[in-house]
Amino acid sequence: FKTGAMSYGSISKEAHETLAIAMNRIGGKSNTGEGGEDPERYVPEPNGDSKNSAIKQVASGRFGVTSNYLVNARELQIKMAQGAKPGEGGQLPGAKVYPPIAKVRHSTPGVGLISPPPHHDIYSIEDLAELIHDLKNSNTQARISVKLVAEVGVGTIAAGVAKAKADVVLISGHDGGTGASPQTSIKHAGIPWELGLAETHQTLLLNDLRSRIVVETDGQLKTGRDVVIAALLGAEEFGFATAPLVSLGCIMMRVCHLNTCPVGVATQNPELRKNFTGDPAHAVNFMRFIAEEAREIMASLGFRSIEEMxxxxxxxxxxxxVDHWKTKGLDLSAILYQPDVPETVGRHQQIPQDHGLAQALDITTLLPLCAPALERGEPVRETLPIRNINRVTGTILGSEVTRRYGAAGLPEDTIRLTFRGSAGQSFGAFLPPGITLALEGDANDYVGKGLSGGKLIVSPPAGSTFVPSENIIIGNVALYGATGGEAYFGGVAGERFCVRNSGAIAVAEGVGDHGCEYMTGGRAVILGQTGRNFAAGMSGGIAYVLDVDGDFPRRCNTQMADLEALDDLSEREEVRQMIRRHAEYTGSRRALDVLERWDEVAAKFVKVLPRDYKRMLQAIRRVEESGLSGEEALLAAFEENAKDVSRVGGG
Structure with missing residues (x-):
């Protein structure tokens, strides 16, 4: 049994933690949803209870997805779509982004958050296989699951998911979904889980893939009878969300998106949260009754285990x-169809997926090499060759650092590895503090995905004759969902550079289309041309673009951001220091030229500053000047900002 994916942000801290405690007590699994999780919850309570959610979700927004988050999971779930609103992204209004939520999501209080409709590192089934591989490297002990929505043709997609080496596939029905989803989506999108589940099970059987993957379903499961029917249609695991919330006091007011939930379940308002009366025992009792009812029905049918069913x-x-004149035309035989397959074809999961970790460069070379740093914190320096078949380099090593030393990692540059050659996809993904990976050569897509405090340096090979500032050195979607750390690229980056960056400092000598898309934090310095649609959906962080030709405004999306001159002297110095470090690490001729002519060139920088972010920064500055500091200042600024927004919007 599992509870559904409801994020901290869509529901209150109390409701989220109560569900986690309840599921941990009975050996089930609770799900973080896509909003991250407070690291304090990873430590068990003195009485033995644990608030740590066993399933950590990785959605398109990558909110709160750090190395520490991934390492503390028993299952990592890739959310491809949501039952209530398939094909749509998520949105958390600024009024619900209270300071504690912003902290967990690595964003700015009071600034609305957008989950893009697609994952920007998944445009094909091969890309999904890459993300599954990346996440397995980030936590070798966790199962990897993929959440799909019941729809026509979902069986074919599930077969692709099984071939992509996922351990679990979740078929989510159209009935489920938080009340925070748009009403049109809740009522009119998706199909019932029964149809999606039956199609998935049958398709996997026909392709002899059923024995390699666990099938799970959710979407308004409420009774033991629902569980038994789901098992008979092909599921081994079952998710509940609405019903456990009702057991904790939810009264289905359908105002989840308004922050006005009167019983403290789906609100962040401190006063309303005091009304929460739920207790872990309530959810535990609900699950026990479900199990008991399912057991009784199983006994009446003569089954001893779920696997048999x-x-x-x-x-x-x-x-x-169903025998009613309105349903005369319905033919349900397709749901009950039994594929004609040999007896040797497994009907439930029996064979573990081979994720190919034994051949990973981290396992064969990096972990033994870095043992002195891992065990005793001693510095490690080494130069190694790398080829494009070496994917996700440094991620298993990084996960081991996080497992031993927590989110703080090791002191800066404790491990410094220099690679020569062409790196495969996801070079330096989820790298924690204390590890520096330098690459002399080039890298494929997804460099620094989920960077969590580490340092990445990519520079052209020694003796190369091309002009770095005119040539691509890393692929697309670099620093997707990065939450901290530094990255210096001595050449041009591909498309969607810094997409959903929420804390990393990055310098590149040019970028492709859609640079800094959906960015919510961090800093980006671009020392050259950008592609079109720069800063689309950007709601936080600051980008500094060197606009030598004066045509950058035409290529920038100013729907959410303003363009300003780099006039502030302290800010100019901050940018100069970033460029100085870039020159020092990559040997960039472009950076050295900019530094030599700094007074002349500084005037050509354009500062891209999101409007919501600017308003919140100004509010924080005002309350700090009044004498407040730290979390008090953030909360006061958040409340002031919320009043300003409601006044402007007529709320």
């Missing part, structure tokens, strides 16, 4: 309730 549609029949 999986796919046994022969014991299901359509009831008289």
């Amino acid at each position: 999986v796919g046994r549609t022969d014991v299901l029949e359509s009831t008289r309730a």
Whole structure:
């Protein structure tokens, strides 16, 4: 049994933690949702309870996805879509982004957050396989699951998910979904889990893939009878969300998106949260009753285990309730169809997926090499060759640092590895503090994905004759979802550079289209041309673009951001220091030229500053000048900003 993916932000801290405690007590799994999780919850309570959610979700927004978050999971779930609103992204209004939520999501209080509709590192089934591989490297002990929505053709997609080496596939029905989703989506998108589940199970059987993957379903499961029917249609695991929330006091007011939930379940308002009366025992009792009812029905059918029941549609029949004149044209035989496959074809998961970790460069070379740093914190320096078949380099090493030393990692540059050659995809993904990876050569897509405090340097090989500032040195979607650290690229980056960056400092000598898309934090310095649609959806952080030709405004999306001159002297110095470090690390001729002519060139920098972010920074500055500091200042600024926004919006 599992609870559904509801983020901290969509529901209150109390509701989120109560569900986690309840599921940990009974050996089930709770799900973080896509909003990250407070690291304090990873430590068990004195009484033995744990608030740590076993399933950590990785959605398109990558909120709160750090190395520490990934290492503390038993299952990592890639959210491809949501039952209530398939094909849509998520949105958390600025009024719900209270300071504690912003901290967990590595964003700015009071600034609305957008989850893009697609994952920007998934445009094909091969890309999904890459993300599954990346996450398995980030936590070798966790299962990797993929959440799909029940729809026509979902079976074919599930077969692709199984081939992409996922351990679990979740089929989510259209009935589920938080009340915070748009009403049109809740009522009119997706199909019932029964249809999606039956199609998935049958397709996996026909392709002899069913034995390699666990199938799970959710979407308004409420009774033991629902569980048994789901098992007979092909599921081994079952998710509940609405019903456990009701057991904790939810009264289905359907105002989840308004921050006005009167019982403290789906609100961040401190006064309303005091009304929360839920207790872990309530959810535990609910789950026990579900299990007992399921056991009784199983006994009446003669089954001893869930595995025996999986796919046994022969014991299901359509009831008289369906025998109605309105349903005369319905043919349910497709749901109950039993594929004609040999006895040797497994009908439930029996064979573990081979994720190919034994051949990873981290396992064969980096972990033994860095043992002195891991065990005793001693510095390690080494130069190694790398080829494009070496994917996700440094991630298993980084996860081991995080597992041993927590989010703080090791002191800067404790491990410094220099690679020569062409790096494969996801070079330096989820790298924690204390590790520096330098690459003399070039790198494929997804460099520094989820960077968590580490340092990345990519520079052209010694003796190269091309002009770095005119040539691509790293692929697309670099620093996707980065939460901290530094990255210096001595050449041009591909498309969607710094997409959803929320804390890393990055310098590149040019970028492709859609640079700094959906960025919510951090700093980016671009010492050259940008592609079109720069700063689309950018709601935080600051980008500094060197606009020598004066045509950057035409290529920048100013829907959410303003363009300003770099006039502030302290800010100019901050940018100069970033460029100085870039020159020092990469030997960039372009950076050295900018530094030599700094007084002349500084005037050509354009500062890209999101409007919501600017308003919040000004509010923080005002309350700090009044004598407040730290979290008090953030909360006061958040409340002041919320009043300003409601006044402007007529709220």
